[in-house]
Amino acid sequence: MLVLVIGPPGTGKDTLLDGARRELAVDPAFRFVRRTIDQPRDQRVDTHEPVSAATFEARRAAGAFAFTWRSDGVSFGIPADIALDLMQGRTVVANVSRTVLADAASRFPLRLIEITTPIDVLARRLAARGRADAVNLARRYARSFRPPDGVISETIENDASIEDGVRRLVAALRRAASAALST
Numbered sequence: 001m002l003v004l005v006i007g008p009p010g011t012g013k014d015t016l017l018d019g020a021r022r023e024l025a026v027d028p029a030f031r032f033v034r035r036t037i038d039q040p041r042d043q044r045v046d047t048h049e050p051v052s053a054a055t056f057e058a059r060r061a062a063g064a065f066a067f068t069w070r071s072d073g074v075s076f077g078i079p080a081d082i083a084l085d086l087m088q089g090r091t092v093v094a095n096v097s098r099t100v101l102a103d104a105a106s107r108f109p110l111r112l113i114e115i116t117t118p119i120d121v122l123a124r125r126l127a128a129r130g131r132a133d134a135v136n137l138a139r140r141y142a143r144s145f146r147p148p149d150g151v152i153s154e155t156i157e158n159d160a161s162i163e164d165g166v167r168r169l170v171a172a173l174r175r176a177a178s179a180a181l182s183t
Helices: 013-023 053-061 082-087 098-107 119-128 134-141 162-181
Strands: 002-006 030-032 035-037 048-050 065-071 074-079 091-095 110-116 152-157
Touching (some): 002 098, 002 162, 013 030, 013 091, 013 162, 035 053, 053 065, 053 074, 065 098, 082 091, 091 162, 098 110, 110 162, 152 162
Parallel strands (some): 002 091, 030 091, 035 048, 110 152
Antiparallel strands (some): 035 074, 065 074
16 A cells, blocks of 8 residues: 655654654554755754656656656656555555656555644744745645545644654554455
8 A cells, every 4th residue: 555645744744753753663564755855954953865857767767756846946756666666565655746746546446644733823834934924835735636536535633743643643554454464
């Protein structure tokens, strides 16, 4: 089962995914995907492989990605080798953009987990990141979402402690893995 985690910037997706990755590190049934991104590494988190724009484009042309997208002038890619993990029955977890959902749903068994945060919290987080007009951005990011037809989606409200958010995400990931085993 491919589990795609989505949500607006500032909802805490990377923080919750890092916690879930640590929690499930001993379980070989799970693979947390490291995205390839054509920008320098963020020193706060190790959630992506930084490459140059030329390297990213060369890899894309060579078929190294299952899917790619662009956001805010940055290219993102999910490695094509996830198909092998899925064939072996692993639950593959990736943080992606909503723009890839239809493509992913057409090619892989898929479940979605959407991370949300109250608008006031989202606005504060975006303002702390130096994002201009954080309140309007938070409202735009909080727009409604409809998953592709036939795809099960679960929402996790990241409105409590990090530990509670991680616990909710791990439970959702285990439900997705269990559902995959029963199909």
